[in-house]
Amino acid sequence: MDVTAVRDAFSLDWDVAHLNHGSFGAVPRSVQDAVARTRAAAERDYDAFFADRLFDELAASRTALAAWLGWSPEGTVFAANATTALQTAVAHLALQPGDEVVTTSHEYDATNRVLALLAGRGVTIQIVPVSGLDAPTIVARVLDAVGTRTRAVLLSHVTSPWAEVLPVELAAAALAGTRTTLLVDGAHGPGLVDTSAVTRHGAWYAATLHKWGYFPRGTGALHVPADARDTVRPLVTSWHVGAGTAAERFSWLGTSDVAPLLVTDDVRAVHRDLEGAGAVQRAALLTDWLRHELQELPGAEPVPGNAATPLMAAVRLPASDGAALRRALAARGIQLWAGQTAEGTVVRASLAPYVSDGDVDRALGALRDLV
16 A cells, blocks of 8 residues: 555645644544444434443444453543543542652653642652653663652653653563552553553553544543452543443443544554555654654754654754744644753654655755754
């Protein structure tokens, strides 16, 4: 499958070079169509859809999702996104003043805001500085920081915006059987990296599905460890909050648009097509080349943990205005992430199989002009 055939499966504007898939994702046409059919079915007979069909269809879609992710179906529940899923896990832990959470200096800003709220309630947040470290060393440093008061370790599976893949399964194995729980922010995980190994060691995993998962936006999932499944509750109390299984408790949070949750089979078909045609492998090779070229930009510094990240390439740049750089690129029809971090400006490209060699050439040419 060449890139032209892949592009036919998406509805993006191809006058724009789309190298920021990791921020918002792109929903394939076939998945958009499946959602539209499901919504139409609900509108034709809402009683038959919501009262008679919905719960069986949710269960089937959730079971198919668990199989794709390699998760236990009993521990898999839908959520709106990784942020909602992560806060569900945090709420379950009921952290108290004096408890400690260990995390890194490379966490997503929305996650940092949750940690700040916990700190305001008396929870100690220990932030391990990890700038310039490779991914295994980051995890080792975090584990070294765990102490007798540590109730939870919070790690991104793929850091944002640094695009480092952390070996979270090593942290999960080290913490298994202890009083310290591992929370994994998997906003970039599904479809990009293996998410099954870490959950086999009893970690919570908060996933967004609309990026490399190719689900519609507003879909996510939470893996609930076995020892929490009898008691975990959704953030919103609704009809089935007292049900016997986690899947039932999270199944109905009020009348809402559930169509995006019911297209797992259509999404899996997209993945089979892209992988079977070699489109994902081609995009990975293109990412490796782009990473090398980004590191050749004047003053660019590599992000050590990004060295082996599939479909995402990131570098640090000399002092500059990251937001202004992003706007300048967008004015040239190039979308990629550029912004400020505590370590300076980071530029991150996130590729999907629809990205062409020409898109990458355009982006590199513009960066060479602007940096």
